[in-house]
Amino acid sequence: SSGINAEYGHLESVLYTMPSMISQTRKKADNQFVELDWRIDVVLSNNSLAKILQPEILMAIKMTNSKSVIAQLTPQEFHSLRQSTAKVLHDMCQLRERKFMNS
Numbered sequence: 001s002s003g004i005n006a007e008y009g010h011l012e013s014v015l016y017t018m019p020s021m022i023s024q025t026r027k028k029a030d031n032q033f034v035e036l037d038w039r040i041d042v043v044l045s046n047n048s049l050a051k052i053l054q055p056e057i058l059m060a061i062k063m064t065n066s067k068s069v070i071a072q073l074t075p076q077e078f079h080s081l082r083q084s085t086a087k088v089l090h091d092m093c094q095l096r097e098r099k100f101m102n103s
Contacts, residue, residue, distance in 0.1 A: 034062045 057073040
């Protein structure tokens with residue numbers, strides 16, 4: 001109960017929510033990306049199975065307007081998010097280079 005409004009979900013909701021958060025951030029200077037918190041939880045066992053040993057990545061993206069998006073990701077979903085982010089950054093660098101070349 002830290003007073004943070006949160007939306008919970010999996011990779012799909014993070015990918016759909018992040019673009020709107022980014023566009024809102026550009027429109028409002030008072031709503032900016034603050035930090036990314038993360039942790040890895042490993043479930044060793046539960047009541048129905050003796051051993052599970054399945055990791056889960058928890059991510060919280062915090063904004064200056066006190067809103068946060070919290071996502072639970074499997075290792076596969078995290079890898080997909082990491083690859084998508086790397087591709088977007090690479091594409092942005094290529095666009096920047098083209099802009100300077102055409103100037």
